[in-house]
Amino acid sequence: MKLVGIVGSAKDNAPVRTLLKFMQKHFADQAEITLLETRDFPMFNESNDQSETELFQNAVTLIEESDGVIIATDEQNRTIPSALNSFIDWMSFNLHPFEQKPMMIIGASEDMNGAASAQIHLREIMDAPGLGPIVLGANEFVLGNAQDKFDANGDLIDQGTIDFLAHA
Amino acid sequence: MKLVGIVGTNADFSLNRKLLQFMQKHFASQAEIEILEIKDLEAFLDPNQAPSQNVKTFSDKIKAADGVIISTPEYDHTIPAPLASALEWLSQTQALKFKKVLVTGASYGMLGTLRAQEHLFQILHSPSLSAITMPGKEFLLRRASEAFDDNGNLKDANVQAELDAYFAEFISFINA
Numbered sequence: 126m127k128l129v130g131i132v133g134s135a136k137d138n139a140p141v142r143t144l145l146k147f148m149q150k151h152f153a154d155q156a157e158i159t160l161l162e163t164r165d166f167p168m169f170n171e172s173n174d175q176s177e178t179e180l181f182q183n184a185v186t187l188i189e190e191s192d193g194v195i196i197a198t199d200e201q202n203r204t205i206p207s208a209l210n211s212f213i214d215w216m217s218f219n220l221h222p223f224e225q226k227p228m229m230i231i232g233a234s235e236d237m238n239g240a241a242s243a244q245i246h247l248r249e250i251m252d253a254p255g256l257g258p259i260v261l262g263a264n265e266f267v268l269g270n271a272q273d274k275f276d277a278n279g280d281l282i283d284q285g286t287i288d289f290l291a292h293a
Numbered sequence: 294m295k296l297v298g299i300v301g302t303n304a305d306f307s308l309n310r311k312l313l314q315f316m317q318k319h320f321a322s323q324a325e326i327e328i329l330e331i332k333d334l335e336a337f338l339d340p341n342q343a344p345s346q347n348v349k350t351f352s353d354k355i356k357a358a359d360g361v362i363i364s365t366p367e368y369d370h371t372i373p374a375p376l377a378s379a380l381e382w383l384s385q386t387q388a389l390k391f392k393k394v395l396v397t398g399a400s401y402g403m404l405g406t407l408r409a410q411e412h413l414f415q416i417l418h419s420p421s422l423s424a425i426t427m428p429g430k431e432f433l434l435r436r437a438s439e440a441f442d443d444n445g446n447l448k449d450a451n452v453q454a455e456l457d458a459y460f461a462e463f464i465s466f467i468n469a
Contacts, residue, residue, distance in 0.1 A: 135337070136339050136340065137339050168303070168336040168367075168374060168375055169373070169374045170303050170332075170375070171304045172304050172306070184323060201337075201384070202377075202380055202381060202416045203416055203418075203419035203421075204377065204412060204416050204422050205371075205377075206381070207374050207377035207378035208336070208337075208338065210372075210373075211374035211378070212373075213369055213374075214368050217369050242415070242419075246412060246415075249370050249408070249412075250369045252370060255369065257368060257397075263332075
């Protein structure tokens with residue numbers, strides 16, 4: 126089982142990165158999780174299409190060859206960080222690697238809300254034509270005060286949702 | 294009355310820029326509108342990053358204005374990433390705090406950026422921005438690629454009237 130974990134934050138100490146690295150380690154016997162950093166990609170600009178560059182092509186290959194994608198989003202101004210927004214814009218412009226891809230949305234933040242508002246926006250974004258993932262519903266992961274808790278509550282839910290992503 | 298109009302995209306060609314340019318011309322007797330581009334702003338990454346001179350100038354103009362118009366496209370049912378980035382910078386400088394804001398949007402399709410505007414209102418109301426958006430009316434420029442004539446003026450008189458009323462209300466809102 127190969128999964129891609131998208132780091133939905135450009136911050137140096139992003140709780141979502143800590144969370145994904147923990148998942149990478151904790152679920153190593155169930156899946157190989159490779160992390161993708163949204164901050165490594167340039168700002169989306171339709172007038173300067175970089176879809177054909179190696180950076181983007183490698184990301185697309187990684188996503189397409191995976192069995193599923195986990196997007197861990199932080200929150201800025203009650204929405205997804207612009208670095209994640211930009212990455213999604215690139216992946217719906219001339220590249221469409223998310224099409225029919227099983228996707229899990231999780232969130233982590235330093236405040237108490239665990240990026241809950243951002244996760245709502247992210248689910249709405251994923252409904253847009255040009256994306257097309259199969260987003261896991263009826264499960265949620267909202268990690269607030271993440272700097273204290275990433276290895277504490279919610280791990281059982283995590284296990285259940287990752288198992289759900291497994292193909293028959 | 295001094296207003297700024299923020300173009301909600303970094304693209305070379307933009308219907309939202311066209312809309313703001315029209316408003317700048319058409320409403321010149323009511324307000325001076327300076328159009329602000331976001332394309333020269335660095336991408337917002339870590340909050341510890343210091344704002345560049347471009348960002349400071351952008352922010353200062355917003356702080357000094359009597360009101361702000363933001364014209365947003367819709368990419369993937371939300372605001373474009375470059376606009377989100379510009380707003381992240383503004384949450385650092387607090388330039389939009391309690392600033393009166395008018396939201397507009399132009400799109401190729403029939404919903405005229407409805408979803409992007411819904412997200413934009415939520416974003417502007419966040420504690421980190423705390424803008425005062427004008428409630429009630431909205432302005433959605435649908436099928437925007439056909440909306441302007443060769444001189445950049447709105448073709449449809451009804452749409453024109455709607456925009457006139459919308460802008461007049463914003464002026465009252467600022468003066469209230």
